[in-house]
Amino acid sequence: MLEFDDIQHILLTRTPAITGRYEFLSFDTPAGGRSWLTELLDKVQSATDAQATMDDSDRWVTLAFTWNGLRALGVPEESLATFPGEFREGMAARADILGDTGSCAPEHWVGGLAGDDVHAIAILFSRTDEQCKRSIEEHDKLLARTDGVRSVSYLDLNASPPFNYAHDHFGFRDRLSQPVMKGSGEEPTPGSGAALEPGEFILGYPDEDGPVANLPEPEVLSRNGSYMAYRRLEEHVGAFRDHLRENSDSPEGQELLAAKFMGRWRSGAPLVLAPDKDDPELGADPMRNNDYNYKEMDPFGYACPLGSHARRLNPRDTAHNMNRRRMIRRGATYGPALPEDAPDDGVERGIAAFIICANLIRQFEFAQNVWINDKAFHELGNEHDPICGTQDGMLDFTVPKRPIRKVHKGIPAFTTLKGGAYFFLPGISALRYLASLDS
Amino acid sequence: MTDQDWTKPAAKAIPKEGYFELERGRYGPIFPRTPACYGFSIIAKVKPGREDAVREHGKTIEAAIADSPEFLAPLRLHYLRWLLFDIGDGLTFQYQGIFDTDFDKYTEDAVQLFGQSGLNTVFTNLEGFPEDWKENPDAFVKFVREHHYPSFLEYGEYPYATADEIKKALRLKAAFSTMLDQMQ
Numbered sequence A: 001m002l003e004f005d006d007i008q009h010i011l012l013t014r015t016p017a018i019t020g021r022y023e024f025l026s027f028d029t030p031a032g033g034r035s036w037l038t039e040l041l042d043k044v045q046s047a048t049d050a051q052a053t054m055d056d057s058d059r060w061v062t063l064a065f066t067w068n069g070l071r072a073l074g075v076p077e078e079s080l081a082t083f084p085g086e087f088r089e090g091m092a093a094r095a096d097i098l099g100d101t102g103s104c105a106p107e108h109w110v111g112g113l114a115g116d117d118v119h120a121i122a123i124l125f126s127r128t129d130e131q132c133k134r135s136i137e138e139h140d141k142l143l144a145r146t147d148g149v150r151s152v153s154y155l156d157l158n159a160s161p162p163f164n165y166a167h168d169h170f171g172f173r174d175r176l177s178q179p180v181m182k183g184s185g186e187e188p189t190p191g192s193g194a195a196l197e198p199g200e201f202i203l204g205y206p207d208e209d210g211p212v213a214n215l216p217e218p219e220v221l222s223r224n225g226s227y228m229a230y231r232r233l234e235e236h237v238g239a240f241r242d243h244l245r246e247n248s249d250s251p252e253g254q255e256l257l258a259a260k261f262m263g264r265w266r267s268g269a270p271l272v273l274a275p276d277k278d279d280p281e282l283g284a285d286p287m288r289n290n291d292y293n294y295k296e297m298d299p300f301g302y303a304c305p306l307g308s309h310a311r312r313l314n315p316r317d318t319a320h321n322m323n324r325r326r327m328i329r330r331g332a333t334y335g336p337a338l339p340e341d342a343p344d345d346g347v348e349r350g351i352a353a354f355i356i357c358a359n360l361i362r363q364f365e366f367a368q369n370v371w372i373n374d375k376a377f378h379e380l381g382n383e384h385d386p387i388c389g390t391q392d393g394m395l396d397f398t399v400p401k402r403p404i405r406k407v408h409k410g411i412p413a414f415t416t417l418k419g420g421a422y423f424f425l426p427g428i429s430a431l432r433y434l435a436s437l438d439s
Numbered sequence B: 001m002t003d004q005d006w007t008k009p010a011a012k013a014i015p016k017e018g019y020f021e022l023e024r025g026r027y028g029p030i031f032p033r034t035p036a037c038y039g040f041s042i043i044a045k046v047k048p049g050r051e052d053a054v055r056e057h058g059k060t061i062e063a064a065i066a067d068s069p070e071f072l073a074p075l076r077l078h079y080l081r082w083l084l085f086d087i088g089d090g091l092t093f094q095y096q097g098i099f100d101t102d103f104d105k106y107t108e109d110a111v112q113l114f115g116q117s118g119l120n121t122v123f124t125n126l127e128g129f130p131e132d133w134k135e136n137p138d139a140f141v142k143f144v145r146e147h148h149y150p151s152f153l154e155y156g157e158y159p160y161a162t163a164d165e166i167k168k169a170l171r172l173k174a175a176f177s178t179m180l181d182q183m184q
Helices: A030-043 A047-052 A067-073 A085-089 A092-098 A129-145 A237-246 A251-262 A309-313 A361-372 A428-435 B051-067 B103-117 B137-146 B163-182
Strands: A019-027 A059-065 A120-126 A149-158 A226-235 A328-334 A350-357 A397-399 A406-408 A415-425 B010-013 B038-045 B077-085 B092-099 B153-156
Touching (some): A019 A067, A030 A059, A030 A067, A085 A415, A092 A361, A350 A361, A350 A415
Antiparallel strands (some): A059 A415, A328 A350
């Protein structure tokens, strides 16, 4: 039975926020960190709370901590040692494992995210710009009156028009393929696979393999918690559009090439179900837009290339043990939309997302290492994920086609990682436990 | 990709550590792909009195594959060779596998496969193998890494070709034969 009232809402609910801010914080003293946390405790909604007040709420708060942050709050060493090694090391220290090299390496990250002094994140999501402004003001006041806690950096978020569905700056519909947990009250949409054991995403519950050993201690700290891999991914919209124009001879050709990279049309319609032209009605229909497989419906990738983004991140029936590799994605876009036909303006825009899972090595790092940045994925030989893989201009992208495939050479980087971190997302009781730690 | 030309037999001498340059993988140093693909050689002492159980496990795997030929497919193997030997200091088991996924993924997939299938792993007969391997896959990974003896030479007559590529080539040959038959 899921303890909805003890689980931070971000794990189980999607809020109708269209704006917000991520605040990255540092605790100079344990007491400062705990005062900050104490004041925010009643602002953090559990899943129960968020669901009950969804229509009336204008803002939603989520708090999470790095391993250095837990230490800075005064978590005892013997407890800190029970957290898994990858979380203790942090994302920046594992950049080589993740494939975050070249222009994506931590030395190029912004917002101080590669530093050891990033201790916590406050995710402040809002329904309106007015509310967002109020939340930021309130949080600024909290920082001003609390000694021993300071802002390292922040990132302002905003959805870009049209607002009636979630999409990234390239224009691709998002939130199409999310796993569902048993006991969450949600039903998986057709094609999304059966609901999974909660322990795949939340600590303290059995996972797909049964009971889980070696959780962080004490139990009050780990129960109903989870891990979040934060990724701030700049999207080079101008470069993406230029590449499509230079490599297609018609607007239809550009749309098709964009879809080949992604595995779906911008509308969300999957190439497997709509191989030749977009079908926006299909893209917008959750009962149909995820209802397909690869092994029987597109084994050679004639519709959806073997190395496309969607196929790498969810190979469905063409990979083994998929239920052990699923992740929850949350997040938002940032930066202004680049108008159609406008040249690149040099302004940073992109996606700032959280990948939430119970085991960073087995889920998030596996996806980075074996799916996104593995040249040999599906025997391709010289490719990374064309959308979010690390690209140095030397790699290919193969589009299977009868009678003979088309290999696009020298794929440029359409995105660049600008920062990241591993956070622990405590349950509500664990937040209280952290706030009451005595230094 | 010139060093991965399957037409040119290749040999590679490997340093003592098992890798040329330290590159970190998810669970530890990455053991590189060689002309003989990825692989491992696990060598460990057999618990006293377990020889029959280990040999019996050979039959269990034989039956599992006969019953379900795709059973080991997730491991993307070329070959498995299991040996028992005693050179004077007790019975020792050697598990040599040649495969196309990386070392860590192989181990993860193996834990999953044997845990789920209800087939116990042959490793439970080995000294030092974690009793709680099903609940504690990290301990399984650690055991494998601690008992892996990297090769110091590997050779491939058709280097770097994956099992999938070989099967594709054989399927192509079969398809051509069928085509030629149809044209008689």
